[in-house]
Amino acid sequence: MGAVTAPPEGPTGSATRPRRRWLPWAVLGLWIAVLAIAMPFGSKLSDSTRDRAIDYLPGSADSTQVAKLVEEMPGGDSLDGILVYQRDGGVTAADRELATEHAGDIAGGYELAGDRAPQVVPSADGSTLMVPFSIVGLADEDAQLETVEKIRDETVADPPEGLSVELGGPAGIQADSDAVYEQVDGTLMYATAGIVTILLIITYRSPFLWLLPLICVGVASMSAMAVVYGLIQAFDLTVSSMSSAMMTVLIFGAGTDYALLLVARYREELRRTPVPLEAMLQAVRRCGPAILASSGTVAAGLVCLVTADLNSTAGLGPVGAVGVLCALAVMLTLLPALLVLFGRRIFWPLIPAYGSEPKRRGFFDRMGTSVGRRPGTILVGGMVLLGALALGTFNLPGNLKQEDAFIDKPESITAMEKLKEAYPEQGAQPIVVVADSDGAQEALATARNVEGIASAEVSRAGNGHTEITVFAADPPQSAGEDRAIKELRAELGALDGTDAAVGGLSAEAMDLAEANSNDRKLIIPLTLAAVLLILIVLLRSLIAPLVLTVAVVASWGAAMGIGGLVFEPVMGFAGIGGELALLTFVFGVALGVDYGIFLLHRMREEALSGADTRTAALTALRRTGGVIASAGVVLAATFAALATMPMVMMFEIGFVIAVGVLLDTFLVRTYLVTSASWLLGRRVWWPGPLAKRTETPPAQPDAEREPEPAGAAAR
Template sequence: MQTTQPTHTTAPRKPEGPEEPGRATGRRRALPWTVIAVWVLVLLAAVPFAGKLGDVKRDTAVDYLPASADSTQVAKDQAALPGGDTTDLVLVYRRDGGLTAADREAAAAQVARVVDRHATVQGRAPRAIPSRDGSTVMYPVALTGLTDETERADAVKDVRAELADHPKGLSVQVGGQGALRADSQEVFASTDGTLMFATVGVVAVLLILTYRSPLLWLVPLVVVGAAAMASMAVVYGLVQGFDLVVTSMSSSIMTVLVFGAGTDYALLLVSRYREELRRHRLPYDAMRAAVRGCGPAVLASCGTVAAGLLCLLAADLNSSSGLGPVGAVGVVCALAAMLTLLPAVLVLLGRRVFWPLIPAYGSEPRARRGLFAAMGSSAGRRPGTVLVAGGALLGALALGILNLPGDLKQADTFTERPESVVAMQTLADAYPESSSQPISVLARSERAGDVLDRAGGTKGVERAERGRSGGGWTEIDVYAKAPPQSAGERDTIHALRDGLHRIQGADAHVGGASAQELDLEDTNSRDRAVVVPLVLLAVLLILAALLRSLVAPLVLVVAVVAVWGAAMGLGGLFFEPVFGFAGIDPGLPLLSFVFLVALGVDYGIFLMHRMREESLRGADVAEAAVTALRTTGGVIASAGLVLAATFAVLGSLPLVMLAEMGFVVAVGVLLDTFLVRTYLVTSASLLLGRWVWWPGALSRRPAAPGAVAPRRAVPADRG
């Protein structure tokens, strides 16, 4: 096949600008050192605050609930009652074949000791509730006076330790919402270190394979580490100054974003810097040209991710709205480090940082026909066929959404079953006819009697008991006849809300664990309807400003939305059949959409921005598209692998919601990198021709004389 050189030359160019040699040399030497000195000062100030971020994380129920929901108001009001937010436990005693008299005596004695050592709700003694088959007895226990999640988790550990000594053959488990929260707290506490080490290890391996240099891989890794430290300090400052809610989930995702996005920016900059070193004698001049060349694309990339994340501020779900600014801070810090600190370090290290593949001044890269030139050639021969076939493949994958499991229940939130989950299953088996966890009702004390009577008479309610009172509010525990988180219990919650909200002056609110999950589902549906259009609009505006076009942004956005659908479809094929996940987190569709649209557009930005550069130099769309694919294909493939791998690290954490998030985003990034950007976006650009730049000036520019049609020639792969 005939090959044609790109329309622009790669011959060495003189450094730009009329600077005097002495002044220019002084600036070249001083500026990198100045930048590094500034970053050293920033890090010295940031490290103490970054270390405090873990102390201000909030993982209470309220922090993961909708701001305006009924159940959220209950959780807030419970914290204001005497004793604060209760730690509801269920002590479960079971012996296969039936409990003996000695078992019951031992259980009663242990529960009495627990009551003596811990504060209970207004001194109320726990009541033994035996199962009908006589195999199990449960004791609901409510601990009060515990001020934070760490203290509650320690109390649960103490209770479990006190129950460790029991008759042989008698199983003793601590369940209930308090135990579940304590187990969640323990899991979250272990995620930071695990996630950080795993992410660093994955990124290091991929950088070594990409650069094939004993030194170069370390530079971006150190710089992205500095960005991570700075982002944690900034987020801590936002918590102190603006009471920003930071959860363990948002902190984990910020870490992934900093390493994933930061490494992507580094790969693009280093690749362009390597090109420019062949054209410029001095590393300073080469870096200045590299930053000018890829800077707009990197800025637009960061802008789309940050804007997409900030759209989450419109979400009603507290954990989603808090994630927006936390994630945005991470990608902005990554951008700042990669456009300032990384260039400074690379300039000071000089060309030898690329050893053994040092790009010599005036040299030409080895001409070869590479993978991405071949991909461009195949897309160019039959762009229509490629586009239709690729679209059909994505559509077929998206059908897997029909196989997605239902919403994730609390008992299924862990990849491994802790004691609290085992206890919930034991209770469900032993008490199939009733609920073991209360539905919490808060009402004005002056109308508490009416609320208690109405709640007790509501269809589906087994019993209702008056709880604590204080500050003008009274807590009522309502037990449904149906098992927890069943359709019957949901009907009971709806019936309670319909009836109790009608009592004038009661201001009754219905909450508890099951009511919270019901509100989560409703709120996530509302948030998707609000946030998704905002994300699409924000991304389209940024792309239109960068590419001076409306058609090209639409092509990119449609492509990444199709990728999201295909990735969710693959989730339907893998989550339950392969991974054994019993449900999906209600927030997964929205958060995965935000990440895949914002991050997926990045690679389209890198490709289309380079394609626009080639078009401005006189190439027609066909030649510009294939040249852009050839020159950016390798680095974007590396960036896609890094980003996918960093999100895949979330799968190593013992939480189903993070494992699902990591899978969907990682798969989506790979689809976007190796299918959509490489074939579909290129094919669509070839079919549209110069109309891809409409209504910009490039759409009105005639093809350059002697332009090569995509079916007959492909530029030589010079990467």
Template sequence: MGPVAEARREAEPERGGPPPDGAGDGRAGGRRLPWAVVALWVLVVALALPFAGKLGGETRDEAVDYLPGSADSTRVQQLVEELPGGDTVDAVLVHHRDGGLTAADRAAAAGQVRRIAAAYDLTGGDAVPRTVPSKDGTTLMTPFSLTGIADEEAQIQAVTDIRDDLGGTPDGLTVEVGGPGALQTDMEAVFGSIEGTLMLGTALVVALLLILTYRSPVLWLVPLVVVGAAAVVSMAVVYGLARGADLTVTSMSSSVMTVLIFGAGTDYALLLVARHREELRRHRRPYDAMRAALRGCGPAILASSGTVALGLLCLLAADLNSSSGLGPVGAIGVVCALAAMTTLLPAVLVLLGRRVFWPLVPEYGVEPRPRRSLFTAMGTSAGRRPVTVLAAGTLLLGTLALGATNLPGPLKQEDTFTDRPESVTALETLTAAYPGASSQPITVFTHDAQADEVARLARTTEGVADVREGRSGGGWTAFDVFATDPPESAGEKDTLRALRDRLHAVDGADALVGGPSAQQLDLETTNGADREVVIPLVLVAVLLVLVALLRSVTAPLMLVVAVIASWGAAMGLGGLVFGPVLGFDGLDPGLPLLTFVFLVALGVDYGIFLMHRMREEGLRGAPVSEAALTALRTTGGVIASAGIVLAATFCVLATMPMVMMAEMGFVIAVGVLLDTFLVRTYLVTSASLLMGRRVWWPGRLSRAERARETGDGGRGDAG
């Protein structure tokens, strides 16, 4: 054994010989504390498990849960549900034959319409719904509204039953059920398939990557089990808040929370396990090694989770309901992951001892054989030509960001799914068969006293084809307004704006203009306004955390600029892939804001891991150039593993059958990989080398570095 190991053995004298591996440090705290922590977590998980399983029943995916809180369309949707007839399910029966409908087709269609009228209560009494033939003779459109079905599940079941009862049509005649009720049914079917698939897929991906990372038959299972415990607890907490505090939880926010827990939680585990392995070579007892590991990387993990949680909580300032609800749900997941990774994981690792690392067991006093790693080579290349590396990397990111000019336009309702369900194909059939007229009404509400004036102004508004009075109640009257342009087209949006300008001006009417197309317009408008509010909040929150951790202004600014560059490049790659490769016809309006929040918060994580280790080396007296390369060499592998795990978990999200989730998963995964292998590895390292001590300005470490450079003996407090 070398002199260093001998010195360490003398510094830590054996008291009757070392305890059995994994038995602790020989003190009561070393023996009892890990067992107490594990027992506490077992109790918490056991109590949380029944409630976690109920979270799926609390998710809400109605239109109002995704709409802006203050928009016309949101208030209209609320009135539709509150007024008499609010339990109405609006749908449309679509019969189509490419070569033109036959007499048998028309007879079969009429029979199916009569069966629906006989089986369900329809608005308008016992009258059979009116069928509207297309001018080209290929299509029949029969709008109808089911009433008297208050329960949402029963409404969905009714649409499903109607679809199942549409058999017996002549060969070649297609019959589909479309409309808002059918769209909601299809969305529920998709959301219902997401939860279990996403959880299982994410767990399998994380397990595979941990096996490849650790190359151990046991070690990979420890972080996975701990992440699972964090997921159970977070789901129970969110369920409790949804029930007790009326927290809005959508299937999207629940899915994102799952990905965050597995991705961020595994990242923290990778950092802690790597540091624990390092400290086991310096400490004889696992308990002491873990204490040193937590002291070393604990601040970085805390700051990392803090940036993510604070960044997500900034979404509370968003007016969009789905965004503001996502903030606390995601933050709960991150906090639970942090708690598990800083308490349960250390306790389990201490109890299992060194043998959990088998076959690559870290031995006390034995330093690993130096070898030239990939990140050593990367650091060397950045150190030799920092200006070239920084300029080339910046140019590459800027070039990729130009792809954002090719991003598709706003996502339409019919483009929401990666596959086209029946409600979408029915709408496409109607759009093609009834050109020049909208098959999707714009809903207008007004107070009864001004109903005639509002109806008159609506009929004379440019772009309006027809106005029909709907139901009324509670002092309100509703109208269905049909535009001359197709749903969600530029022409219909102009009509919506014109209607709002004219009807809002009617004194005392309190006129509201809503409906599916108005909802999409409000989503676009509100997301733009939310970006102006939330993005500055996120940047300020992240900067404050970084300044507090790194005791510097320059380094935090550098990290934030770097991660913004990663986000821009990832969005640019999305522009090159979404339409041309994946065939997505639209971009979800909330994508830029949500991906920015996630990439800034999550991307800064790796900067924290790197710069915190660099600061540690600086406090030990290493100059900036040496500290930067040492930090890259020691943390590069962990950052790479963490980045791959996080990107892989969001890739699972990208496989979900919703365009929004697929787009979000792609952008975040690509952004994380760019940040991991280009920005943190090359650009941050080369920029740090070029700035030298100024990277820590105005902190004391920058002055201590200057003192070393000027030969003052390194005096001064570098804390």
């Protein structure tokens, strides 16, 4: 910063009485009113999220229809659980008496499917007892969770010495999953806010400036929660805890990115303009289109998710888009108003004085010089590196099984593992068949004769349908059970008049895998088309958008490859979530394109000001390098906060997106896009008017142009 000091400022932080001095106060008043309206509704969102299995299933799948029919039967959805008793050296007679007593308590205290009392089933090796039960008549999911908690308090909490008692089965797994999801909102919010706060303080090196973006993120978050709550009430939108968590991360990450870009441009304009309000208006005019396009690509990519067959994926689309658009609205209105009202002093101790000059040399100056000297080598080397990293995708594990979904295994999962070991001759997880009551007996007889099915019994009937509980001979989610389910569906589908459908947890897992595969084939091309269209409109070019899109797709592939080298070999994860590829692609490509937008928009601005394309490319890198680096680190860190969650799927999503963002920030946008632009020259703007002008590129890169004054990263 130069020796020139800032002129005296009035109450609005300006040297003179500026035109439209009422504008910041009006914007602030408007957002205070919005926040007052939003808070009562936004606070209700957590109570409106739904995490039932049916809310995560594909809408067209057999297992989804089974789940809906079971809910509509008398007594509603059944609560299926298994009490597991195990003692080293074998269970004793007293242990069997205790298990029989617990079975009697359940029979006497609850309405059971088929009015059948739970039976105590010993294992062949005498080490384990299991008591399967199926409770009906519970009003809703809350009643089911309360019942699970009560059974655990009465049977599991205080077992005799040496005897382990655990509750497994769908009931225990659902309860443990809900307990994890209850931690998501609060834990993730605090972790993300803490990370963003630390990074903003480091970036701005100011004791006060970091507060303004953080306050604005909070306003955007509350506004988005209120809007999503309204969508739930108006359109019965399915919003899961995972969708809510992803929205929180998006608002923090994208909102902070927009704030960093705006503040950096505002700081630049303050050096040229004596009045903060006029400097801010100029900053918004200059960087507003890039921020709008950036948010547009993310929102468009997320809206493409609405076409997904998977309910949870389809619900994430509008939820995420609402979060991004709320962050956009706040950062282009409330944040500018607050910055103007506080004036230049908010930057203390590094106040950008009017007429001062920023530091002339920096890291991104040297980077621009290296790109200008060896663009071809850098481009080829970077693409080879990304390609080599992408080979790691061949090392990705298979689909994640339910038993491997938790980072720290809860009681329900350890119970199922014990059953798998103690009862190798039969499955411990029910397969549910629902058929028309008129053809139920034929469906039952057919199910019993299917290869790989150990047993089948009618559990209850009602509303014209009959529920049949089936057990496979092989363990849950094994290749043998999968074959049995496919054969069962084929045999039942060939029957006339039964209208039988097959569901249950294992069938749901199979349907999820198929739905994810179909969704990828549809949504990935849609996302690419939407992103390309926005880039073409913004940049008035076909070549530049193609360069940028190819580069970010390559970085996504490299990030997935790094995941293949980390998930199983380092973290010990036995599988990857079925939605991992789709969600990381949509988020990774849309968010990665953001930084290319910031770079190429500034590059186009420089070209329109008269610079040749090569000079414009290096100038854009120097002037946006610091702020985009800061934004990339913040965004990557916010998604890395997902790794603090105890679910394998959330860790994997956070890891891949964070790695992809860092690759986009420090390799793709910095080196590859700039190198490609240098090599293409004016052809990068084809077929726009900039591609037709005559240029005389410099003989060597201009290393003396001033860099972007973008906080700590640029310095």
